[in-house]
Amino acid sequence: MTSTPAQPTRARRVLFVHQNFPGQFKRIAAHLARDPAYDVLAIGKEGCPGLPDVRTLTYKLHRVQAKETHHYARPFESGILHGQACLRVLLALKEKGFVPDVIIAHPGWGDTMFVREAFPDARLVHFSEFYYHTDHADVGFDPEFPSTIDDRARVRAKNALQLLNLEACDVAVAPTHWQKSLHPKPYQDKIALIHEGIDTAYLCPNPAASFTLPNGKVLRPGDPVLTYVSRNLEPYRGFHTFMRALPAILADNPGCDIVLAGGDGVSYGARPAGGKNWRETMLAEVAIDASRVHFLDRIPYARYRDLLQVSAAHVYLTYPFVLSWSMLEAMACGCLLIGSDTAPVTEVIRDGENGLLVDFFDTQAIAATVSRALREGARFAPLRARAVESIKAGYAVEEGIAGYRRLIDAAAL
Numbered sequence: 001m002t003s004t005p006a007q008p009t010r011a012r013r014v015l016f017v018h019q020n021f022p023g024q025f026k027r028i029a030a031h032l033a034r035d036p037a038y039d040v041l042a043i044g045k046e047g048c049p050g051l052p053d054v055r056t057l058t059y060k061l062h063r064v065q066a067k068e069t070h071h072y073a074r075p076f077e078s079g080i081l082h083g084q085a086c087l088r089v090l091l092a093l094k095e096k097g098f099v100p101d102v103i104i105a106h107p108g109w110g111d112t113m114f115v116r117e118a119f120p121d122a123r124l125v126h127f128s129e130f131y132y133h134t135d136h137a138d139v140g141f142d143p144e145f146p147s148t149i150d151d152r153a154r155v156r157a158k159n160a161l162q163l164l165n166l167e168a169c170d171v172a173v174a175p176t177h178w179q180k181s182l183h184p185k186p187y188q189d190k191i192a193l194i195h196e197g198i199d200t201a202y203l204c205p206n207p208a209a210s211f212t213l214p215n216g217k218v219l220r221p222g223d224p225v226l227t228y229v230s231r232n233l234e235p236y237r238g239f240h241t242f243m244r245a246l247p248a249i250l251a252d253n254p255g256c257d258i259v260l261a262g263g264d265g266v267s268y269g270a271r272p273a274g275g276k277n278w279r280e281t282m283l284a285e286v287a288i289d290a291s292r293v294h295f296l297d298r299i300p301y302a303r304y305r306d307l308l309q310v311s312a313a314h315v316y317l318t319y320p321f322v323l324s325w326s327m328l329e330a331m332a333c334g335c336l337l338i339g340s341d342t343a344p345v346t347e348v349i350r351d352g353e354n355g356l357l358v359d360f361f362d363t364q365a366i367a368a369t370v371s372r373a374l375r376e377g378a379r380f381a382p383l384r385a386r387a388v389e390s391i392k393a394g395y396a397v398e399e400g401i402a403g404y405r406r407l408i409d410a411a412a413l
Contacts (some may be wrong), residue, residue, distance in 0.1 A: 234268065
């Protein structure tokens with residue numbers, strides 16, 4: 001009696017969709033691309049970085065939202081335009097025979113608004129990064145920039161797209177408990193808690209690290225170096241508060257160097273009045289010693305890691321908003337993290353155990369805490385060690401990959 005030979009298993013097809021691919025999907029997409037059990041494709045907006053091992057198709061908007069559109073509705077119109085452009089790519093894929101088993105997407109710009117029209121049976125996993133609120137989150141948090149009725153109405157209308165995204169997906173992913181908690185209660189059970197993870201093999205303490213400043217000075221671990229990093233230097237990440245703390249920090253620590261890395265654009269919020277950027281605005285307000293305060297703009301990732309590895313203290317301030325990778329990366333590199341006492345920072349930092357918490361608005365307390373950190377480095381060594389362990393235990397990239405793998409492999413059940 002002869003047996004029928006087993007049929008080869010088809011590779012599971014996974015499609016990533018992210019306007020700025022790879023974005024939060026960098027690790028999981030690269031991981032799956034190396035596994036022959038998966039057939040991986042990606043869609044991004046024209047100009048997205050892409051990944052070397054992942055074939056990435058791009059879309060281009062045929063127009064932007066109209067100026068005549070009511071400003072409350074412009075984000076929704078923009079979402080429709082992004083969804084329409086992405087749908088064209090999805091339909092072209094379908095015509096060529098690529099039907100994904102799983103679609104993993106960041107839907108915040110509307111890219112997946114019409115994905116069900118192309119692939120109604122695919123398992124749709126949405127990255128639900130943030131659900132907007134008119135209070136108890138970023139809007140109205142900073143009294144220096146009070147929210148108006150117009151702001152609150154605009155923010156409430158902005159959630160129309162978020163609700164469509166929650167309704168359309170099979171499962172959603174939020175990276176922190178607090179970010180998950182912002183979403184409406186009827187959808188809470190639909191949201192898995194998975195942080196994409198930090199590469200703790202690459203981002204780790206290095207006693208032999210060095211960082212050369214533009215003026216030629218070389219910084220090394222043990223030097224009195226204060227660091228601050230943000231994609232853009234802006235109030236959402238506490239740049240204005242940090243700058244106002246600098247005069248006291250410089251006066252109390254005459255031998256320290258302060259290094260800021262970040263661009264002059266705006267990721268969140270608005271530009272300052274008068275056409276300047278926030279760096280120019282704050283330098284006009286605050287007098288500092290330019291020979292000791294170094295603005296570096298955005299820097300290559302390897303150089304960024306070197307900077308964190310020589311840092312004696314790292315300040316991370318944020319409105320109650322999306323948690324930055326930079327805070328977790330700084331902790332992984334062994335920085336003494338001085339963070340704002342705001343969500344979701346407090347989800348990671350335990351004051352006096354693996355970092356220090358300060359009031360976001362209290363420049364005197366920030367300056368005093370930084371000075372203690374710079375003067376008493378040996379005392380805070382256990383906090384630095386526990387910061388590293390905190391990231392390894394709760395935010396390692398291996399855990400992030402495993403979490404996404406569970407969602408992807410559930411499509412086969």
